[in-house]
Amino acid sequence: MVRIGIKFKFILSTSLLITFIGVSSSWYFSSQTKKQLEEELKKRGYSLISQLAQDGEVKDSMSVVQKVFFEEPIRRLRNLDIEQELAYWRVLLVPDYTLLEEKESWIKTEIDNIPAYHNIEDVTGPVFNILFTDSGEKFYNFAVPVYEKHTIAEEEFAAQIFGLGEDYDESVKKLLGIVQIGLTPERINKKMQTVLWTSIIPLGFVIVLVGIGVSYFIARGVVKPVINLVKMTDRVASGDLEHSVEIISRDEIGMLASRFNQMTKGLKRLMDEKEGVMTELKGVNEELSSINTELVQTNEQLKEAQERLVRTEKLAAVGTLASGVSHELRNPLGAIKNAVYFLKRKLSKKESPDIDEKVVQFLDIMDKEIDRSTKIINDLLGFARVTKTVKIPCDITIVINEALARVKVAENIKLSRNFQSDLPMVMIDARQIDQVFINMIENACQAMPDGGELRISTRESKGFAETEVADSGCGIPEKTIKKIFDPLFTTKPKGTGMGLAVCHGIIEKHHGTIDVESREGKGTSIFIKLPLEDKSARPG
Amino acid sequence: MIKSQNLSAYNEVIEGFKGECIRNNITIKSFYDLKGKTNIGYKIARKIRNEKPDIVLTIGVLATTIAKEELKDIPMVFCMVINHERFQLTGPNITGIATEVAIEEQLEGYQSILDSLRDFGVIYDPSKTGNIIESAETKMKDIGMNLVKYEIKSSKMVSEALENLIGRIDALWLLPDSTVVTKESFGFIKSATLENKIPLLCTSDVFVKAGALAAVFSDYVHIGRQAAQLAKEILNPSASGSLGIVNPDKVTLAVNSDTAEKLGLKLKAFRGKPHIIIYP
Numbered sequence: 001m002v003r004i005g006i007k008f009k010f011i012l013s014t015s016l017l018i019t020f021i022g023v024s025s026s027w028y029f030s031s032q033t034k035k036q037l038e039e040e041l042k043k044r045g046y047s048l049i050s051q052l053a054q055d056g057e058v059k060d061s062m063s064v065v066q067k068v069f070f071e072e073p074i075r076r077l078r079n080l081d082i083e084q085e086l087a088y089w090r091v092l093l094v095p096d097y098t099l100l101e102e103k104e105s106w107i108k109t110e111i112d113n114i115p116a117y118h119n120i121e122d123v124t125g126p127v128f129n130i131l132f133t134d135s136g137e138k139f140y141n142f143a144v145p146v147y148e149k150h151t152i153a154e155e156e157f158a159a160q161i162f163g164l165g166e167d168y169d170e171s172v173k174k175l176l177g178i179v180q181i182g183l184t185p186e187r188i189n190k191k192m193q194t195v196l197w198t199s200i201i202p203l204g205f206v207i208v209l210v211g212i213g214v215s216y217f218i219a220r221g222v223v224k225p226v227i228n229l230v231k232m233t234d235r236v237a238s239g240d241l242e243h244s245v246e247i248i249s250r251d252e253i254g255m256l257a258s259r260f261n262q263m264t265k266g267l268k269r270l271m272d273e274k275e276g277v278m279t280e281l282k283g284v285n286e287e288l289s290s291i292n293t294e295l296v297q298t299n300e301q302l303k304e305a306q307e308r309l310v311r312t313e314k315l316a317a318v319g320t321l322a323s324g325v326s327h328e329l330r331n332p333l334g335a336i337k338n339a340v341y342f343l344k345r346k347l348s349k350k351e352s353p354d355i356d357e358k359v360v361q362f363l364d365i366m367d368k369e370i371d372r373s374t375k376i377i378n379d380l381l382g383f384a385r386v387t388k389t390v391k392i393p394c395d396i397t398i399v400i401n402e403a404l405a406r407v408k409v410a411e412n413i414k415l416s417r418n419f420q421s422d423l424p425m426v427m428i429d430a431r432q433i434d435q436v437f438i439n440m441i442e443n444a445c446q447a448m449p450d451g452g453e454l455r456i457s458t459r460e461s462k463g464f465a466e467t468e469v470a471d472s473g474c475g476i477p478e479k480t481i482k483k484i485f486d487p488l489f490t491t492k493p494k495g496t497g498m499g500l501a502v503c504h505g506i507i508e509k510h511h512g513t514i515d516v517e518s519r520e521g522k523g524t525s526i527f528i529k530l531p532l533e534d535k536s537a538r539p540g
Numbered sequence: 541m542i543k544s545q546n547l548s549a550y551n552e553v554i555e556g557f558k559g560e561c562i563r564n565n566i567t568i569k570s571f572y573d574l575k576g577k578t579n580i581g582y583k584i585a586r587k588i589r590n591e592k593p594d595i596v597l598t599i600g601v602l603a604t605t606i607a608k609e610e611l612k613d614i615p616m617v618f619c620m621v622i623n624h625e626r627f628q629l630t631g632p633n634i635t636g637i638a639t640e641v642a643i644e645e646q647l648e649g650y651q652s653i654l655d656s657l658r659d660f661g662v663i664y665d666p667s668k669t670g671n672i673i674e675s676a677e678t679k680m681k682d683i684g685m686n687l688v689k690y691e692i693k694s695s696k697m698v699s700e701a702l703e704n705l706i707g708r709i710d711a712l713w714l715l716p717d718s719t720v721v722t723k724e725s726f727g728f729i730k731s732a733t734l735e736n737k738i739p740l741l742c743t744s745d746v747f748v749k750a751g752a753l754a755a756v757f758s759d760y761v762h763i764g765r766q767a768a769q770l771a772k773e774i775l776n777p778s779a780s781g782s783l784g785i786v787n788p789d790k791v792t793l794a795v796n797s798d799t800a801e802k803l804g805l806k807l808k809a810f811r812g813k814p815h816i817i818i819y820p
Contacts (some may be wrong), residue, residue: 152576152578152601152602152716153718154601154602154622155544155545155576155601155602156576157543157622157716157721158544158545158547158600158601158620158622158719159547160718160721160722160723160746161622161716161721161743161744161746162547162548162549162550162620162744162746162748162760163547163548163549163744163745163746209566
């Protein structure tokens with residue numbers, strides 16, 4: 001939508017007003033001029049007809065009813081008509097006789113068509129009227145009565161010098177007739193046209209143009225501060241509260257600018273206060289956030305501690321159970337093992353054809369299952385056994401290499417070692433830790449039945465020696481990863497579920513940690529951290 | 541006895557004439573009033589010719605000029621003709637009394653009320669009062685006065701003449717000049733002179749009544765008497781026709797005391813001669 005500004009409205013309305021005033025003044029001026037010209041024409045008409053009526057020769061000619069005597073007075077009349085406005089003249093005698101009627105040749109109207117006065121005696125004083133003829137001409141018509149001369153001029157003067165007598169009657173005057181003349185307004189019309197085109201219309205145009213120009217400058221003067229205010233409002237709206245409007249005038253716009261500046265200052269003060277509060281809130285929020293983080297960490301620690309406690313409790317319960325059951329089963333299994341050995345020996349010494357080969361095979365199966373059961377029992381006993389851990393400073397690299405030497409790594413598995421050379425000594429029970437590494441390496445190898453890469457590396461980490469055993473095997477599903485250290489949990493078909501539980505138990509006894517990271521299909525890494533030797537505590 | 545029109549001044553003349561006629565046993569045969577009309581004048585002239593009077597008294601210029609033309613063989617005495625010299629009223633049968641008082645007598649009258657009267661201003665139309673100015677200028681020079689004159693040819697020039705004269709004159713002399721004195725001009729002359737403290741001096745008491753300071757003029761009743769005396773002389777069988785034109789015997793000084801006061805004039809103690817009338 002097109003926006004119409006104050007400046008445009010002001011200029012438009014002022015221009016319309018000025019145009020109206022200009023047109024009105026021009027109209028007034030022209031009508032006044034015309035009126036003035038008409039008045040002048042009337043004066044000239046009266047003057048001319050008075051001269052004619054006062055002319056002694058006219059009176060004498062009217063007295064003697066002689067048309068020819070008018071030649072001289074009419075000549076004088078035409079000489080007096082400098083403006084050449086005289087159109088016609090007529091002399092009427094009482095009671096109703098036209099002595100003379102003539103017109104100028106350039107007048108279109110016939111003299112007969114110009115009304116004459118038939119009731120001459122009714123005309124007692126000067127008469128003026130405007131005539132419109134059938135031929136479209138307009139005339140200023142004048143008529144005055146002509147009276148007989150009172151007396152000769154010398155006697156009139158004598159009366160003036162000697163004074164009038166008490167019975168002197170000047171009013172007894174005999175009416176001779178009337179003289180009538182007509183003036184044409186043609187010349188004043190032309191003059192009016194000239195005045196109109198040379199003065200009034202150009203003056204009107206000048207008034208209108210000057211008016212528009214002046215209103216433009218006034219509007220600009222008024223609107224400029226308003227535009228400045230609008231610009232400043234936009235700046236304030238966009239957040240710039242640093243600037244203020246320049247106050248040029250002391251009028252209403254100046255007051256508006258002043259109030260605007262006060263408002264901007266107030267707004268700035270409020271914004272500064274808000275900024276301060278926001279900063280404080282941000283600090284509080286950060287504090288809360290850090291407290292929250294601490295709480296989360298504490299919560300996680302608590303959760304871990306709880307899980308560890310649960311696992312420890314669980315292990316303790318399993319250990320107690322396993323210890324009792326194992327003691328009870330170990331002896332019967334030993335007796336069964338001996339019996340199987342005795343039967344197999346007997347059967348191998350006697351070659352009797354009636355002995356089914358299947359019996360020998362079943363005995364072998366029994367022997368193997370007894371061994372396996374024995375192993376399970378031993379594992380359970382090993383887990384439950386409360387053996388004292390004897391920690392001495394050991395080189396972890398040596399312990400790892402020894403474990404590797406005991407495990408047979410398949411040929412399709414590529415083994416890589418990356419041990420930190422200057423790794424400090426760790427305080428461990430080397431036999432137990434060796435068992436842990438064997439378990440880890442075996443598990444890794446079992447995860448890569450089709451070959452892969454086994455990487456073992458060591459490094460120092462914040463008072464601990466960290467060993468990573470990583471394989472590129474099948475990985476551990478996410479849902480089971482948390483359970484791998486639980487006793488009796490296994491994913492292997494012939495596993496006992498005690499290996500990692502035992503390892504976890506050993507590492508905890510060493511005040512170390514054991515963690516696992518695994519991605520399915522990519523491989524698993526086990527991180528074992530063991531505390532470094534506290535050299536300040538070693539004697540000597 | 542023919543009077544040109546019905547004016548009070550003319551009637552005063554008739555009054556004086558009649559009285560003096562009775563005293564001298566002169567019978568007035570007939571009395572006519574021309575009422576200012578020329579055509580009536582000619583009709584009456586014809587009638588008088590038929591009546592054959594011994595002498596005719598004409599009062600005013602109309603009656604006088606018609607009688608001069610139409611009654612050439614009857615002795616006549618004229619009076620009340622303003623500036624009679626213009627009409628060449630001379631002839632073996634024509635005797636007359638001038639209307640204007642002699643210059644010397646006029647000046648004597650004016651000087652009797654005004655102390656310092658040296659520069660005497662006058663506006664005139666040479667075609668009307670040139671003859672009066674001519675004789676006055678010489679006479680004034682003789683008595684050490686200066687006539688400051690301004691010539692005009694139309695009534696419209698009166699104001700211009702006044703502007704020119706004011707400041708140069710001690711008094712303004714208003715002559716019976718029809719170009720200078722019109723119905724419109726007198727009021728203007730009166731106010732201009734009063735405003736500039738210039739005494740306005742005239743030849744008729746009519747103007748004094750209207751506000752001029754003073755006028756020296758002939759006594760109209762006495763003119764009638766004087767005319768009767770002249771008639772008597774002419775009717776005397778030993779007389780030889782015309783007695784010429786004589787000056788009026790008796791003059792009067794009229795003064796407007798209000799105007800004098802306005803002009804701040806201290807009127808000198810009036811002397812016995814001439815006769816004085818104080819207006820209003």
